[in-house]
Amino acid sequence: MLTASETGVRIYNLGPLEQVPLGEGRAFLVGSTPVAVFRPRNGKVYATQALCTHKGGPLADGLLGGETLVCPLHAYRFNLATGQPVGHECSALRTYAVVVGPDGCIRLALP
Amino acid sequence: MAAKQRLVLIGNGMAGARFLEELTSLGGGEQYDIVAFGDEPYGNYNRILLSGVVSGTHDPKDIFINPLSWYREKGVTLHAGVRAGWIDRDSKKVYAPNNIGETYDKLVLATGSQPFVPPLEGLTREDGRFKEGVFVFRTLDDCSAILAYAQQAKRVAVIGGGLLGLEAARGLLKQGLEVHIVHLTAHLMDAQLDPSSAKLLQRAMESMNIHVHLEKSSTALLGNECVSGIGFKDGSRLDCDMVVLSAGIRPNVDLARASGLTVQRGIVVHNDLSCRNDPNVFAIGECAQHNNVVYGLVAPLWEQARVLAERLSGKNPQAVYRGSRVSTKLKVMGVDLAVMGDKDPRHEEDEVVTYVEPSRGIYKKLVVRDGKLAGAILLGDGQMTPRLLQAFDRSELLPESRSELLFSLGEQSQKLSVADMPDDTQVCNCNGVSKAKLLAAIKGGARSLKAVCDATRAGTGCGSCKPQVQAILEWAADGLVAEDPSVHYYVPGVPLTKVELVRAIKGQDLRSVSAVFAVLAEGREDAASKLGLASLLKTIWGKDYEDERDARFINDRVHANIQNDGTFSVIPRIYGGVTSPDQLRRIADVAEKYQARMVKITGGQRIDLLGLPKESLPAVWQDLGMPSGHAYTKAFRTCKTCVGTDFCRYGLGDSTGLGIQIEQRFQGIESPHKMKLAASGCPRNCAEATTKDVGAVAIEGGRWEVYVGGAAGSKVRKGDVLCVVDTHDEVMQYMGRFMQYYREQGKYLERTYDFVERVGVDHLRQVLVEDSEGMCERLDAEIQAAINAYVDPWKEADHPKHPAQFVRELAVVED
Numbered sequence A: 001m002l003t004a005s006e007t008g009v010r011i012y013n014l015g016p017l018e019q020v021p022l023g024e025g026r027a028f029l030v031g032s033t034p035v036a037v038f039r040p041r042n043g044k045v046y047a048t049q050a051l052c053t054h055k056g057g058p059l060a061d062g063l064l065g066g067e068t069l070v071c072p073l074h075a076y077r078f079n080l081a082t083g084q085p086v087g088h089e090c091s092a093l094r095t096y097a098v099v100v101g102p103d104g105c106i107r108l109a110l111p
Numbered sequence B: 001m002a003a004k005q006r007l008v009l010i011g012n013g014m015a016g017a018r019f020l021e022e023l024t025s026l027g028g029g030e031q032y033d034i035v036a037f038g039d040e041p042y043g044n045y046n047r048i049l050l051s052g053v054v055s056g057t058h059d060p061k062d063i064f065i066n067p068l069s070w071y072r073e074k075g076v077t078l079h080a081g082v083r084a085g086w087i088d089r090d091s092k093k094v095y096a097p098n099n100i101g102e103t104y105d106k107l108v109l110a111t112g113s114q115p116f117v118p119p120l121e122g123l124t125r126e127d128g129r130f131k132e133g134v135f136v137f138r139t140l141d142d143c144s145a146i147l148a149y150a151q152q153a154k155r156v157a158v159i160g161g162g163l164l165g166l167e168a169a170r171g172l173l174k175q176g177l178e179v180h181i182v183h184l185t186a187h188l189m190d191a192q193l194d195p196s197s198a199k200l201l202q203r204a205m206e207s208m209n210i211h212v213h214l215e216k217s218s219t220a221l222l223g224n225e226c227v228s229g230i231g232f233k234d235g236s237r238l239d240c241d242m243v244v245l246s247a248g249i250r251p252n253v254d255l256a257r258a259s260g261l262t263v264q265r266g267i268v269v270h271n272d273l274s275c276r277n278d279p280n281v282f283a284i285g286e287c288a289q290h291n292n293v294v295y296g297l298v299a300p301l302w303e304q305a306r307v308l309a310e311r312l313s314g315k316n317p318q319a320v321y322r323g324s325r326v327s328t329k330l331k332v333m334g335v336d337l338a339v340m341g342d343k344d345p346r347h348e349e350d351e352v353v354t355y356v357e358p359s360r361g362i363y364k365k366l367v368v369r370d371g372k373l374a375g376a377i378l379l380g381d382g383q384m385t386p387r388l389l390q391a392f393d394r395s396e397l398l399p400e401s402r403s404e405l406l407f408s409l410g411e412q413s414q415k416l417s418v419a420d421m422p423d424d425t426q427v428c429n430c431n432g433v434s435k436a437k438l439l440a441a442i443k444g445g446a447r448s449l450k451a452v453c454d455a456t457r458a459g460t461g462c463g464s465c466k467p468q469v470q471a472i473l474e475w476a477a478d479g480l481v482a483e484d485p486s487v488h489y490y491v492p493g494v495p496l497t498k499v500e501l502v503r504a505i506k507g508q509d510l511r512s513v514s515a516v517f518a519v520l521a522e523g524r525e526d527a528a529s530k531l532g533l534a535s536l537l538k539t540i541w542g543k544d545y546e547d548e549r550d551a552r553f554i555n556d557r558v559h560a561n562i563q564n565d566g567t568f569s570v571i572p573r574i575y576g577g578v579t580s581p582d583q584l585r586r587i588a589d590v591a592e593k594y595q596a597r598m599v600k601i602t603g604g605q606r607i608d609l610l611g612l613p614k615e616s617l618p619a620v621w622q623d624l625g626m627p628s629g630h631a632y633t634k635a636f637r638t639c640k641t642c643v644g645t646d647f648c649r650y651g652l653g654d655s656t657g658l659g660i661q662i663e664q665r666f667q668g669i670e671s672p673h674k675m676k677l678a679a680s681g682c683p684r685n686c687a688e689a690t691t692k693d694v695g696a697v698a699i700e701g702g703r704w705e706v707y708v709g710g711a712a713g714s715k716v717r718k719g720d721v722l723c724v725v726d727t728h729d730e731v732m733q734y735m736g737r738f739m740q741y742y743r744e745q746g747k748y749l750e751r752t753y754d755f756v757e758r759v760g761v762d763h764l765r766q767v768l769v770e771d772s773e774g775m776c777e778r779l780d781a782e783i784q785a786a787i788n789a790y791v792d793p794w795k796e797a798d799h800p801k802h803p804a805q806f807v808r809e810l811a812v813v814e815d
């Protein structure tokens, strides 16, 4: 659950979940922060920074498999839940807390 | 403290090095000054993985066990690259070139064997060296030489169809050569197999396109400086430009014999591994003969090394070696074969149990003696192999119902058997790793197959125990196992080979990528597997394939090519490279309107608009009013043409007209990898049709040569002429047939040039031109169906698959 009680955390409504096609990701500009939101077929929703830590690939255009994200440019992998690199040395992706509310909309917390 | 004794080892191969490891780990370094001679200029490496080096699955640097630094750390003086030349047993001294002399108190011989080279006429050149292109297969240097030569060779013959020969053949096949095996007797692997299993094995090898020649006695190697063929006793010959001799091994015993030790086939040793006539000299490994047996596998020499180290270190001075029960597995990808003990009954009372299923290549045979397993051959189905190996190794009393030994009762029993296995069961026979050791490693944090293997060395020998290690890991790690994709799978995320996968997909009517994961991978989606699965499903189901957009690479979701800055490139189709002022004007207008950052002529005679953002793609396509050029996907790309009879004074055929027809017919046809085509109007070949995936070249007489499997990219290869025909329609018919066959038979991401080399152009001609398999009519119909089903993907500009298909950044509703 997300709460806005922590100081400095803002919650954004990214609109209906269906905007993001099942199994894919989409980019959002949240405030001034580019964020990629992913909707893999495992039923969960994840959010990370929009650009790859390798060479800036657009992660929302990547391939998903469960909790794994594959960047479209050079196929480096990351764990969606933790942002950690998988099998390479690039730095971890920043991740953001997201939930889908009862109204079916995606809400994202930005520190 | 008593003065240290001196221990000298000759031969730093698998037995010698293993002995040093065992000895130093038992504290032998405190008791002995250790000196080793090794003829090979390395530390020591895992010889049995050389098969993997030849097939390309192992990098030479990955097969080293102990580098030179290991010897320094352990205080062992290693004369690397030095061959011991003479043993003086009276003064107890070993001599080697360059005035090296080492005295010993104890001497260990582990000189191994060398390949047996049959007496062939024309084997050597004048200077006594092998003819160029002739190799043996024993050492790392042999492998490097074989691999280097294989790059330029086309057709290799392996002489000797034993275990090693088959592994070499499979490896060379993977290097892209046409491979022939020449074998003396009527059956492959006749030392280990009976005739029925040998026949099935032969079929398995032949189905990989390895040509097997039986009952062929090689008498001569043909060619002057370089080998050009093999001559046989029956007068026939086989043309080839490379030969690998794998006709057996001979123990290296000359040194021992010259120094007066008792030598028969090998150096004769007692149960304490000392030589028959000198208690201070010992022999282990393939050079030793114990109880009339000379072993040719690693498991026995592990035992010998252990026993000798225990004796000489004083840890267990009474340790004795009593001989080994030998079993082996064939390390040939795509063939599951394990053999142990006797292949045939020896006594009248011996009981033989066989199960044969020729259609699936399965053969299981057990030889039971006194209620125990005396031997077994297991081909084509390895499920019960671990269980039987265990029964064999331990001489267990077998259950009354023999069928229990032949068939597993499903997954349940498999799991049970791992759990039930006593802790001291040896799981890895190459490295002597017990179940208890594996459990300790798993408890210590090793959570993937690789981590367990690294920690225990299990599976790092021949690798065949890996499935069992995996089973133990899964059982012991309580669901914490890390992913470990196996190389044999078609895609890493679904644990099935291509054949098994296709069978399962058809059998269970799986039409989408997500359905495959759900049913065949326990619901675990794997990103790296999606594209391969999508490609396979599409060829299996055609129009009944359930397309899921998330199983496509981004290029195929938006029908454009992603660039390094996240923008896209757009290449409209220009049939045959022939355009018009109107088209050019429209292209120019679009380039300006959408601010393409570059406009470039491609190698395929088309125009590329680069640097367009995703969201502008639909509008760009609409404004262009031209169909997609498919430059982003694994499909028919272009047909490049020259001007041919229309303008060229040399023109013999209407290459432009043909190229346009070809491109109109086959545009967008998907395939395992991209297909680039060309049509040239005469043999001057300006359109470079002979180095295209598929090409046509007009020749004198109004005819066309149809080429397949050419390449001029990272690999350069001249295509093979599939056929010569008269009309444009015929050109397109054969091209279409070839494409459909490639679509069905090619592996995902296998280019036509690899495909054509793998199946062979002779085979293609038989199937596609002579219709030897009666499938041409079907191929023609299937490709026609694919052509009929083609829809220009750029039409999605008007009817997007999803409202957000071309959206780069979605808007945020402020809360």
Ligand SMILES: Cc1cc2nc3c(=O)[nH]c(=O)nc-3n(C[C@H](O)[C@H](O)[C@H](O)COP(=O)(O)OP(=O)(O)OC[C@H]3O[C@@H](n4cnc5c(N)ncnc54)[C@H](O)[C@@H]3O)c2cc1C
Pocket: B010, B011, B012, B013, B014, B015, B016, B037, B038, B039, B040, B047, B048, B049, B050, B051, B082, B083, B084, B085, B110, B111, B112, B113, B137, B138, B139, B164, B252, B255, B284, B285, B286, B287, B295, B296, B297, B298, B299, B301, B328, B329, B331, B462
């Ligand atoms: C390609 C290949 C695949 C194989 N696959 C398997 C398999 O899957 N399973 C299996 O059980 N077995 C396999 N084997 C067999 C296995 O490798 C041998 O049984 C094992 O290597 C024998 O060990 P060894 O120490 O006796 O001999 P080697 O490993 O041959 O070692 C002998 C060493 O002594 C050196 N030497 C000889 N004479 C002298 C001298 N005078 N001075 C100094 N040094 C000398 C040699 O150069 C060599 O390095 C395979 C063999 C090959 C070649």
Ligand code: HEM
Pocket: B577, B603, B605, B640, B641, B642, B643, B647, B648, B649, B650, B684, B685, B686, B687, B688
């Ligand atoms: C009078 C005869 C010839 C004419 C009219 C002619 C015309 C052309 C034209 C128009 C092209 C551009 C093709 C294109 O990219 O669309 C071309 C390319 C080319 N020509 Fe010629 N040519 C002639 C003879 C030759 C000969 C004799 C050779 C070789 C022996 C040759 C080799 C090539 C090559 C290699 C290309 C490049 C192909 C490419 O870039 O795709 N040409 N020629």
Ligand code: SF4
Pocket: B642, B643, B644, B645, B648, B649, B650, B651, B652, B653, B655, B680, B681, B682, B683, B684, B685, B686, B687
């Ligand atoms: S291939 Fe022959 S016909 Fe075609 S342009 Fe070149 S010379 Fe002319």
Ligand code: FES
Pocket: A052, A053, A054, A055, A056, A057, A071, A072, A073, A074, A075, A076
């Ligand atoms: S930019 Fe993401 S992998 Fe290279």
